[in-house]
Amino acid sequence: xxxxxxxxxxxxxxxxxxxxxxxxxxxxxxxxxxxxxxxxxxxxxxxxxxxxxxxxxxxxxxxxxxxxxxxxxxxxxxxxxxxxxxxxxxxxxxxxxxxxxxxxxxxxxxxxxxxxxxxxxxxxxxxxxxxxxxxxxxxxxxxxxxxxxxxxxxxxxxxxxxxxxxxxxxxxxxxxxxxxxxxxxxxxxxxxxxxxxxxxxxxxxxxxxxxxxxxxxxxxxxxxxxxxxxxxxxxxxxxxxxxxxxxxxxxxxxxxxxxxxxxxxxxxxxxxxxxxxxxxxxxxxxxxxxxxxxxxxxxxxxxxxxxxxxxxxxxxxxxxxxxxxxxxxxxxxxxxxxxxxxxxxxxxxxxxxxxxxxxxxxxxxxxxxxxxxxxxxxxxxxxxxxxxxxxxxxxxxxxxx
Numbered sequence: 001x002x003x004x005x006x007x008x009x010x011x012x013x014x015x016x017x018x019x020x021x022x023x024x025x026x027x028x029x030x031x032x033x034x035x036x037x038x039x040x041x042x043x044x045x046x047x048x049x050x051x052x053x054x055x056x057x058x059x060x061x062x063x064x065x066x067x068x069x070x071x072x073x074x075x076x077x078x079x080x081x082x083x084x085x086x087x088x089x090x091x092x093x094x095x096x097x098x099x100x101x102x103x104x105x106x107x108x109x110x111x112x113x114x115x116x117x118x119x120x121x122x123x124x125x126x127x128x129x130x131x132x133x134x135x136x137x138x139x140x141x142x143x144x145x146x147x148x149x150x151x152x153x154x155x156x157x158x159x160x161x162x163x164x165x166x167x168x169x170x171x172x173x174x175x176x177x178x179x180x181x182x183x184x185x186x187x188x189x190x191x192x193x194x195x196x197x198x199x200x201x202x203x204x205x206x207x208x209x210x211x212x213x214x215x216x217x218x219x220x221x222x223x224x225x226x227x228x229x230x231x232x233x234x235x236x237x238x239x240x241x242x243x244x245x246x247x248x249x250x251x252x253x254x255x256x257x258x259x260x261x262x263x264x265x266x267x268x269x270x271x272x273x274x275x276x277x278x279x280x281x282x283x284x285x286x287x288x289x290x291x292x293x294x295x296x297x298x299x300x301x302x303x304x305x306x307x308x309x310x311x312x313x314x315x316x317x318x319x320x321x322x323x324x325x326x327x328x329x330x331x332x333x334x335x336x337x338x339x340x341x342x343x344x345x346x347x348x349x350x351x352x353x354x355x356x357x358x359x360x361x362x363x364x365x366x367x368x369x370x371x372x373x374x375x376x377x378x379x380x381x382x383x384x385x386x387x388x389x390x391x392x393x394x395x396x397x398x399x400x401x
Contacts, residue, residue, distance in 0.1 A: 004376070008383045009048070012040035035394030036387040043386020047379045070360040077355025081348035089344035091337045098336045104328040108318030117311040121304045125296030132289050148284060149272060157268040158261035162254035165247065174247055175240060182232045186225055193221065 019034035052058045053066035087093075111117065168174050189196070197217050204213050231237045253260040271277055295303035317324040 004380060008380060009041060009044040012037045012044065012383060012387065016041060031398070032391060032394055036391040039390020039393070040383045040387035043389070044379060044383040046386075047382030051376075051378055070364050073358065073360055074352070074356045077358075078352040080355065081351035084351060085344045085348035089340050089347055091340050094336050094340045095333055098333045102329075103332040104318040104325040107328070108315045111311055111315035112319065117308040117315070118299075118304075120311055121307040122299065124307055125304060128296045129293050132293055145278075145284065149278075152272060153269070156261070156265065158254045158264045161264055162251050165251045165254070169244070169247060169251065174244070175235070178240065178243055179232050182228050186228045186232075189221070189225065189228075196221070 016034055016037035019030050019037060022030050049058050053063070058066060111120070165174075168177070197214075201210070201213055231239050234240070250260075254264065292303070295301040298304065318328060319325075
């Protein structure tokens with residue numbers, strides 16, 4: 001287009017030169033053609049000057065009010081940012097646009113795509129792995145250990161223990177624990193029968209015959225085993241009833257007796273101060289990290305399967321559940337409105353600061369290349385319109401004269 005505009009100017013100049021050389025003797029038509037050619041040159045030069053003045057000084061002459069874009073680049077950038085903020089990044093415009101879009105439907109369709117849930121679960125696993133790699137193990141281990149120790153120390157032990165025992169008693173689990181304990185004790189005694197017999201022999205006076213020790217031991221051992229069996233088989237045994245009463249009384253004391261609660265609290269603190277407990281709390285982060293990272297990296301892990309299943313359920317709800325759809329659509333509009341109000345100024349500043357960082361000459365060149373064809377058409381139109389205007393003016397002058 002630049003060649004066309006320049007070519008039309010040269011054609012007009014050649015025509016004008018030819019008319020001047022031909023003179024008025026060649027005929028009346030020479031005046032009309034010369035007037036049209038002269039006006040075409042004037043129009044072409046004027047529009048060339050106007051177009052060039054936008055980007056640089058014409059012929060490198062610093063004429064006032066030229067090189068407009070290089071001179072006002074920063075102002076143009078700021079004005080462009082303000083224009084975008086005032087006309088596009090407004091709550092009304094964005095809200096209208098979001099209201100016309102089925103946000104939950106589109107999100108549901110995206111999540112329900114073939115294999116999408118598995119890929120997103122894998123991406124989440126990779127992100128989790130990358131996050132754990134960024135964390136300093138020593139600092140996190142210390143933070144986790146300190147947090148766990150602080151929470152355990154701050155949490156009263158008596159109410160928690162009372163609640164646990166209440167759940168055990170209400171479910172009659174304490175009797176099951178007693179039965180298991182009695183069975184284990186009976187088995188332990190049977191497995192170590194010879195050891196206990198030897199202990200009795202060592203404790204018995206030397207003058208007591210062995211057969212007497214054997215009979216005493218057998219009778220006591222058999223009686224003890226029979227007692228354990230009776231308690232284990234009889235759900236209404238007095239020992240079980242006494243055990244139940246005492247355990248319930250202890251639960252009540254945990255909730256009401258300050259001395260009982262204080263003893264439990266003291267025991268908790270003694271346990272927390274044990275080196276083994278400190279070592280265990282310090283190893284929590286390493287154990288959790290190893291387990292989570294391994295599960296996140298394994299495509300067949302239970303963690304990945306659960307995440308993928310959760311994504312599929314969410315996709316189904318987004319497409320079918322009216323309450324979820326309405327909630328997501330409302331929150332999308334609210335979130336978009338908040339983002340516009342909160343960050344529209346930042347976007348405008350970004351536009352302005354980005355343009356301000358551009359090189360002046362490079363900015364002019366970019367804009368000229370972007371709109372260059374239309375600007376060259378201005379030169380073409382100026383040449384044509386100028387010629388027509390000159391022809392009309394000359395013709396009117398001839399008619400009047």
